[in-house]
Amino acid sequence: MPRLNQKFFHQETTKIARELLGKVLVRKSASGRGDKKLSGVIVETEAYTGPHDLACHASKGKTPRTQTMFESGGVWYVYMIYGMYHCLNIVTEGEEYPAAVLIRAIEPLEGIEEMKKNRKTEKLNNLTNGPGKLCDALGISKKQNCTSAISKDSELYIEDRGIKISPKNIKKAKRIGVDYAGIWKDKPLRFYIKDNDFVSKKD
DNA sequence: CAAGAGATCATCT
DNA sequence: GATGATCTCTTGA
Numbered sequence: 001m002p003r004l005n006q007k008f009f010h011q012e013t014t015k016i017a018r019e020l021l022g023k024v025l026v027r028k029s030a031s032g033r034g035d036k037k038l039s040g041v042i043v044e045t046e047a048y049t050g051p052h053d054l055a056c057h058a059s060k061g062k063t064p065r066t067q068t069m070f071e072s073g074g075v076w077y078v079y080m081i082y083g084m085y086h087c088l089n090i091v092t093e094g095e096e097y098p099a100a101v102l103i104r105a106i107e108p109l110e111g112i113e114e115m116k117k118n119r120k121t122e123k124l125n126n127l128t129n130g131p132g133k134l135c136d137a138l139g140i141s142k143k144q145n146c147t148s149a150i151s152k153d154s155e156l157y158i159e160d161r162g163i164k165i166s167p168k169n170i171k172k173a174k175r176i177g178v179d180y181a182g183i184w185k186d187k188p189l190r191f192y193i194k195d196n197d198f199v200s201k202k203d
Numbered sequence: 204c205a206a207g208a209g210a211t212c213a214t215c216t
Numbered sequence: 217g218a219t220g221a222t223c224t225c226t227t228g229a
Binding site: 046055056057079081082084085102104130131132133136177180181200 | 219220221223
Binding site: 060142 | 210211212213214215
């Protein structure tokens with residue numbers, strides 16, 4: 001299966017956010033006994049489009065936390081929020097241009113039993129339907145911050161398995177939880193697959 | 204079902 | 217010292 005490469009992540013951020021729908025997020029971990037492979041189809045994303053975007057962490061400038069966003073597109077940006085959850089983003093566009101796409105929800109594909117263990121629930125539709133939940137299910141933490149999504153030995157990457165999402169079935173909406181962002185809070189920069197059960201919030 | 208509160212800490216002022 | 221790109225649980229209709 002072809003992995004998304006640097007060329008893909010150097011496109012415009014909103015385009016990437018849309019095109020990530022239907023792609024497959026793959027988490028390989030060599031921890032414990034034997035290799036584990038966890039994966040799911042990306043069904044919801046949000047674009048954080050650059051230094052001018054007041055919802056984007058990097059709009060406050062380059063700091064120890066946001067410097068990951070200034071890397072060349074194709075590395076993971078993982079941060080902790082509310083003291084207890086992690087959010088997974090893929091950095092986009094060129095070096096020194098801070099932008100990223102937040103992966104908000106996936107539909108579980110492989111490793112579902114492992115995800116249930118990680119999440120301590122049996123409910124399939126409560127495993128990965130939110131940014132904090134999917135990090136929990138896939139065992140993602142700040143260890144993955146600033147690691148590559150495109151290098152050969154990456155434990156976390158995105159595949160194109162040929163799933164095509166028709167533009168008709170892509171919904172646009174305002175982003176979640178960014179009410180502080182002035183005129184940027186209502187911009188339609190959230191994308192999700194219409195009628196998918198694993199989307200975190202619908203309008 | 205909706206609304207509200209509490210959890211809990213890295214980050215920046 | 218305040219706050220957040222969230223989630224879960226409790227309460228009450």
